[in-house]
Amino acid sequence: MIINFSCQGGFANLQIAFSVDTSELSESLSQELIDLVERSHFFELQLQQAAPKFSGPPDVFVYELTIQDANKSRAIACNDVTAPPALRPLLARLQKLALEQSSNSD
Amino acid sequence: MTFNRCFCNRCMCQFVPPEVTANLAKAGVETAQISARASNQQRNRRKNKIVNLSTLTPSAKVGHAMRKIYDSQHEWEQRVELVRSEGDPVNSDLVVNKVYDYVGIVRDFFKKVLNRDSIDNSGMDLVLNVHFGQKYLNAFWDGDEMTFGDGDGEIFVGFADSLDVVAHELAHGVTQFTAGLEYKDQSGALNESFSDVFGTAITQFANQETADTADWLIGDEIMGPRLYGEALRSMKEPGTAYSNSLMGKDSQPSHMKDYYSGPKDNGGVHINSGIPNKAFYLTSMDIGTDKAVLIWYTALQRLTPTTDFNTAVAALVDSARLLVREGQVPCGSPQVVRAAFKAVGLPTV
Ligand SMILES: [Zn+2]
Numbered sequence: 001m002i003i004n005f006s007c008q009g010g011f012a013n014l015q016i017a018f019s020v021d022t023s024e025l026s027e028s029l030s031q032e033l034i035d036l037v038e039r040s041h042f043f044e045l046q047l048q049q050a051a052p053k054f055s056g057p058p059d060v061f062v063y064e065l066t067i068q069d070a071n072k073s074r075a076i077a078c079n080d081v082t083a084p085p086a087l088r089p090l091l092a093r094l095q096k097l098a099l100e101q102s103s104n105s106d
Numbered sequence: 107m108t109f110n111r112c113f114c115n116r117c118m119c120q121f122v123p124p125e126v127t128a129n130l131a132k133a134g135v136e137t138a139q140i141s142a143r144a145s146n147q148q149r150n151r152r153k154n155k156i157v158n159l160s161t162l163t164p165s166a167k168v169g170h171a172m173r174k175i176y177d178s179q180h181e182w183e184q185r186v187e188l189v190r191s192e193g194d195p196v197n198s199d200l201v202v203n204k205v206y207d208y209v210g211i212v213r214d215f216f217k218k219v220l221n222r223d224s225i226d227n228s229g230m231d232l233v234l235n236v237h238f239g240q241k242y243l244n245a246f247w248d249g250d251e252m253t254f255g256d257g258d259g260e261i262f263v264g265f266a267d268s269l270d271v272v273a274h275e276l277a278h279g280v281t282q283f284t285a286g287l288e289y290k291d292q293s294g295a296l297n298e299s300f301s302d303v304f305g306t307a308i309t310q311f312a313n314q315e316t317a318d319t320a321d322w323l324i325g326d327e328i329m330g331p332r333l334y335g336e337a338l339r340s341m342k343e344p345g346t347a348y349s350n351s352l353m354g355k356d357s358q359p360s361h362m363k364d365y366y367s368g369p370k371d372n373g374g375v376h377i378n379s380g381i382p383n384k385a386f387y388l389t390s391m392d393i394g395t396d397k398a399v400l401i402w403y404t405a406l407q408r409l410t411p412t413t414d415f416n417t418a419v420a421a422l423v424d425s426a427r428l429l430v431r432e433g434q435v436p437c438g439s440p441q442v443v444r445a446a447f448k449a450v451g452l453p454t455v
Contacts, residue, residue, distance in 0.1 A: 013376035056289035
């Protein structure tokens with residue numbers, strides 16, 4: 001499973017990203033992410049009709065997430081107002097991984 | 107009532123005592139808009155109106171907008187459980203009590219100092235959600251209410267634990283109901299800047315600080331142990347608030363020559379806000395934060411959704427002139443505002 005995630009904005013104006021092929025991760029982290037994707041029902045998730053507005057609301061994070069798995073692929077964008085609650089645990093975990101990656105990067 | 111003489115020797119304008127100004131900010135603003143075209147006769151009428159109002163209004167009122175604090179209970183949902191409403195006794199949750207007190211300070215500042223009755227100036231309820239999500243690293247205004255995460259305890263701690271942050275978010279609501287500045291590019295950077303301006307002015311007011319004694323930092327209270335000592339923005343020296351491997355380096359410019367014109371952050375709304383932020387700092391150092399915020403608030407009501415930096419500078423200078431005429435800010439304030447913006451490279455030609 002290939003995951004491309006980015007998160008930008010927020011009160012702190014974070015600009016972070018995380019891209020990974022789960023087959024290259026440790027067994028436990030790989031399984032954790034696969035489970036989170038499954039539990040979010042990522043490929044079946046109904047998004048709100050309203051796509052995230054480019055210009056607001058103020059201080060929300062804007063998330064972009066693309067997942068490729070076997071022969072499925074889906075790319076979604078949402079923000080703190082439009083993000084489906086079911087997707088939240090996955091977004092939060094990916095955000096943490098993105099922050100850990102940036103803290104290890106220098 | 108008595109008027110005090112203005113501090114400056116250059117003119118004979120009058121300075122209204124602060125306790126009167128407190129009651130009259132709104133009346134001042136409304137008349138200020140008329141006074142651009144006002145004759146001496148109208149000006150005299152306005153003075154009478156000021157006197158009458160101050161007689162009729164016995165004391166500065168606190169805002170009466172109702173506070174409603176909801177606990178998201180770590181779900182990713184708003185309004186999960188109402189835990190403290192206006193007038194309720196203290197809650198066992200310290201975060202609830204803190205945010206209740208902070209939003210009360212913000213509400214009362216808008217009422218007492220700027221004579222604005224809540225976010226919409228019609229006493230709109232103030233709805234705040236705390237403990238949103240799990241380790242959520244943010245706070246936001248969604249168009250109707252405010253939402254705060256607890257942070258992860260490492261990078262950021264609770265976003266509701268900061269008066270700066272609460273005031274910043276509520277001010278986004280005020281901007282929505284006044285100028286309605288679009289949240290992108292220069293209008294978006296102005297939107298962000300106005301929120302930082304009110305955030306810092308209200309913090310200084312609450313802590314009884316002045317422009318010289320304040321730290322002019324935004325978000326320093328929410329930095330967790332891994333970023334302790336850092337801040338998110340510095341209005342005094344934009345670009346110096348942080349530099350670390352987690353967040354990179356503060357990229358706020360303090361001058362138009364370093365203006366960010368890329369696509370990130372809605373065209374740099376949290377980046378280019380450094381430029382008008384610095385101009386507010388410079389103005390406050392000269393005439394005081396309390397006077398500067400009055401000019402900024404007056405101007406905010408004259409801006410439109412697509413106002414750019416140059417137009418905002420013109421509106422701020424005009425507002426300063428109107429408030430000088432009203433006797434609410436010192437003579438020389440328009441020149442101070444012009445000089446502050448000149449120092450950051452505005453207006454551009
Ligand atoms: Zn903001």
